[in-house]
Amino acid sequence: MTDHIVAGAQKHLTGIPLSVISQGAEALVFKTNVHPYLTSPSLANKEAFIIKYRPPKPYRHPKIDASITKNRTIGEVRFMSKLQKLGVNAPAVILADLDNGIIWMEYLGTELPNGDVSSFKNHLWYLERNKEPSFCTDDDVKLLCQEVGKLIGKLHLNDMIHGDLTSSNILLQDGQPLLIDFGLSSYSGMPEDKAVDLYVLERAIDSTHSVYAKQYNEWMLEGYEQIHMDKEYGKQGTKKFVEVSRKLDDVRLRGRKRSMLG
Ligand SMILES: Nc1ncnc2c1ncn2[C@@H]1O[C@H](COP(=O)(O)OP(=O)(O)O)[C@@H](O)[C@H]1O
Ligand SMILES: [Mg+2]
Structure with missing residues (x-):
């Protein structure tokens, strides 16, 4: 099930290594070590980034689905940019592919000593x-x-x-x-x-x-x-x-x- 969604994401993210860190009802969240456009050595393979992907929902009419995905992605990106501007702690958006429901953002959070996500x-x-x-x-x-x-x-x-x-x-x-x-x-x-x-x-x-x-x-x-x-x-x-x-x-x-x- 997830494999097929990952393949769907990979289609829009050619050559980007993706590891799934969470699968929710709405989105699949990946961790990657690649920045979408910067290639400076300090970034290469060192930093981590998050890619949030809203896959198409087969149970919705394709046109309606595309519009819902786009609107939710725009909504989330806009909200995040506003938080950034206001100085409310949240990840910064790096890039968004609105039509394909993809948000590339900063990876934040220091892992706990036992390796768990620091929620x-x-x-x-x-x-x-x-x-x-x-x-x-x-x-x-x-x-x-x-x-x-x-x-x-x-x-x-x-x-x-x-x-x-x-x-x-x-x-x-x-x-x-x-x-x-x-x-x-x-x-x-x-x-x-x-x-x-x-x-x-x-x-x-x-x-x-x-x-x-x-x-x-x-x-x-x-x-x-x-x-x-x-x-x-x-x-x-x-x-x-x-x-x-x-x-x-x-x-x-x-x-x-x-x-x-x-
Ligand atoms: N910017 C981020 N930095 C680090 N981890 C993140 C980030 N965004 C999401 N995650 C991880 O992915 C999980 C799911 O992401 P989230 O945006 O909450 O999607 P969902 O709607 O599926 O809950 C989070 O609980 C967190 O562990
Ligand atoms: Mg969540």
Whole structure:
């Protein structure tokens, strides 16, 4: 199954070595050591790059499929460029082939000592496994969760919604969190949309780090609040935080009601 998709990608990427690092519902993600156009010796075989490929979906009408692929690719590239401009940590786009659903981007994230991808999820698991049970009071973890909250706060203060916030879509590079995976991202100033973004992450943390989830989520919201209180955003920041946090209570309540109904 994957072989045939890899062959499809390879058709548009002749001579580029591709190793699959992830296969999702929408895209195949490759790691490569080749830059699309630079050939300087410092780059050759040293640096790593990511190629995200959205293959054609056989169950969609070809014309509709081509237009969906193109739009999602444009959307993701545009969102990423905007993040770059705003200084919100995320990979830089290097090149995009919009018609073929290909995005070539920077490879980010420092691997964990055990070789795992340094996602926020793996990082927390790693700490949970390798530290004392009392580690939850550890300042490093607290700071990290707060940094994640600040990162999301920055995104929301610019009226940008991630749309798929999970602890796998947050990577860590040199101890600093960064965002990836903008296939479902959008723009909105509505507190409700921001609250849903936060709620999705809260639930993701609940399900992957049940023991410490409550603490992690609290720290994250602290960071989210802190960035809103930053002088740079003035009174608007405070107002926005209050609105989102009020909405978050509503969204949580709705979520609980829904889960009670089964
Ligand atoms: N720029 C990047 N640098 C390093 N790893 C990445 C990068 N982009 C994606 N990945 C890896 O590939 C995985 C899948 O990519 P993602 O964009 O999240 O696609 P999907 O929509 O399939 O989840 C990520 O969880 C991460 O491990
Ligand atoms: Mg993802």
